[in-house]
Amino acid sequence: MTIITIIGGQWGDEGKGKIIDHMAKNADVVARYSGGNNAGHTIENDHGKFALHLVPCGVGWEGTKNIIGSGTVIDPNVLIEELELIKKNNLPGKIFISEKAHLIMPYHIKLDQAEENHRGNKAVGTTGRGIGPAYSDKISRYGIRMGDLNNLEKLELKISENLKIKNKILKEIYGADEVSETDIFEKLDEWYKKLGKYISNTEQIIHDNLEKNKYILLEGAQGALLDIDHGTYPYVTSSNSISGGSLTGLGIGAKEINKVLGVFKAFCTRVGEGPFPTEIFGDEAEKIREIAGEFGTTTGRPRRIGWFDAVAAKYSARINGLDSLVITKLDILDHFEKIKVCTSYEYRGEKIDFFPSDENILSEIKPIYEEFEGWDESTYNVDSIEKINSKAKKFIKNLEKIVGIPIDIISTGPSRKATIEVNDL
Numbered sequence: 354m355t356i357i358t359i360i361g362g363q364w365g366d367e368g369k370g371k372i373i374d375h376m377a378k379n380a381d382v383v384a385r386y387s388g389g390n391n392a393g394h395t396i397e398n399d400h401g402k403f404a405l406h407l408v409p410c411g412v413g414w415e416g417t418k419n420i421i422g423s424g425t426v427i428d429p430n431v432l433i434e435e436l437e438l439i440k441k442n443n444l445p446g447k448i449f450i451s452e453k454a455h456l457i458m459p460y461h462i463k464l465d466q467a468e469e470n471h472r473g474n475k476a477v478g479t480t481g482r483g484i485g486p487a488y489s490d491k492i493s494r495y496g497i498r499m500g501d502l503n504n505l506e507k508l509e510l511k512i513s514e515n516l517k518i519k520n521k522i523l524k525e526i527y528g529a530d531e532v533s534e535t536d537i538f539e540k541l542d543e544w545y546k547k548l549g550k551y552i553s554n555t556e557q558i559i560h561d562n563l564e565k566n567k568y569i570l571l572e573g574a575q576g577a578l579l580d581i582d583h584g585t586y587p588y589v590t591s592s593n594s595i596s597g598g599s600l601t602g603l604g605i606g607a608k609e610i611n612k613v614l615g616v617f618k619a620f621c622t623r624v625g626e627g628p629f630p631t632e633i634f635g636d637e638a639e640k641i642r643e644i645a646g647e648f649g650t651t652t653g654r655p656r657r658i659g660w661f662d663a664v665a666a667k668y669s670a671r672i673n674g675l676d677s678l679v680i681t682k683l684d685i686l687d688h689f690e691k692i693k694v695c696t697s698y699e700y701r702g703e704k705i706d707f708f709p710s711d712e713n714i715l716s717e718i719k720p721i722y723e724e725f726e727g728w729d730e731s732t733y734n735v736d737s738i739e740k741i742n743s744k745a746k747k748f749i750k751n752l753e754k755i756v757g758i759p760i761d762i763i764s765t766g767p768s769r770k771a772t773i774e775v776n777d778l
């Protein structure tokens with residue numbers, strides 16, 4: 354039995370989609386455990402290129418069971434669109450939706466936007482997809498679950514009750530437009546008709562596969578530094594994106610996980626607001642953004658750019674229990690004469706080598722860099738470690754040493770073939 358959790362080690366957008374697709378080749382189950390359509394996981398295969406927001410990245414492989422787990426939040430309109438895209442393009446994986454997953458309702462989206470406006474210059478920079486309000490309702494027990502679609506009469510009553518409160522908040526607190534009950538009710542039937550057949554007891558599917566010693570991949574969304582508990586709070590998402598979330602978000606026991614892989618870019622990016630110690634600006638940042646295409650998959654926003662932060666990476670390794678690292682976009686560094694890696698921080702004249710939790714300290718710390726020599730030979734699309742030039746190899750070895758975790762996979766381009774398995778997973 355092999356059960357592997359794959360997480361983003363930074364602030365999301367590390368290229369998890371490609372890596373999960375790569376790892377899913379022989380997988381029996383691929384299960385997404387957190388977040389919603391704030392995520393954008395890109396896969397590229399013989400059928401085309403797809404930015405998946407909710408469906409797990411195993412869907413490109415025949416015979417995979419792709420589970421959207423209980424820890425996720427689902428915008429039914431977005432999922433319907435995604436399922437239609439998958440069908441149209443003949444992606445072969447099977448799809449299952451947890452009956453316990455929560456729905457993002459139209460009032461959650463409105464509230465997300467109203468809350469952000471209200472925060473003014475303290476806005477989180479959310480994706481505006483209703484993620485935070487949907488999770489808030491889950492925790493405060495006002496949530497609507499996928500399984501509720503099986504009884505539309507009862508569901509309408511629940512929605513009516515919720516709307517009394519939500520519309521009051523929208524109108525009286527935020528001065529925003531109310532959400533129409535009729536508009537929601539009109540949609541319910543379509544949601545049930547188009548999604549009902551996928552709604553399942555997904556824990557049962559996972560447990561059966563565990564018993565049969567199958568190969569299961571647990572797909573993280575966002576990144577460890579956006580985790581609601583361990584990220585750069587309050588500039589975080591509203592779920593547990595760290596590996597621990599894969600247990601609660603799918604109903605799996607802690608002893609079952611055999612391996613945790615952390616995906617990191619060879620540099621750093623962040624979308625939205627919040628501290629970013631190694632952030633760079635000007636021409637250097639622009640150059641990376643343009644070459645690497647660093648614009649949000651979900652929102653199209655330009656991503657903030659920075660050098661690799663090894664202090665944050667070590668922290669991420671600990672909170673996720675990482676066994677190995679995956680380094681993506683190594684080829685982007687082909688374009689630089691000098692490459693920087695942050696190995697400690699300076700805070701008010703003192704050197705610190707841990708990742709602080711206090712927002713104010715995080716915003717004040719300055720990165721202390723180690724500089725590495727760039728290389729002239731391209732690493733783009735290189736598919737074996739032997740073919741990587743010696744300077745790039747040296748950089749990889751150094752990164753491994755600094756973070757203290759072996760690098761198992763290196764990605765040198767978006768296509769499936771641009772993947773190097775350094776160690777045999």
Ligand code: IMP
Pocket residue numbers: 364365366391392393477478479480481482483484485574575579588589590591624625626
């Ligand atoms: P929310 O998840 O939409 O509430 O957004 C909260 C924060 O997480 C914002 O800074 C978003 O930009 C960020 N975020 C959410 N999802 C992703 C993602 O998939 N990649 C990168 N950043 C994300």
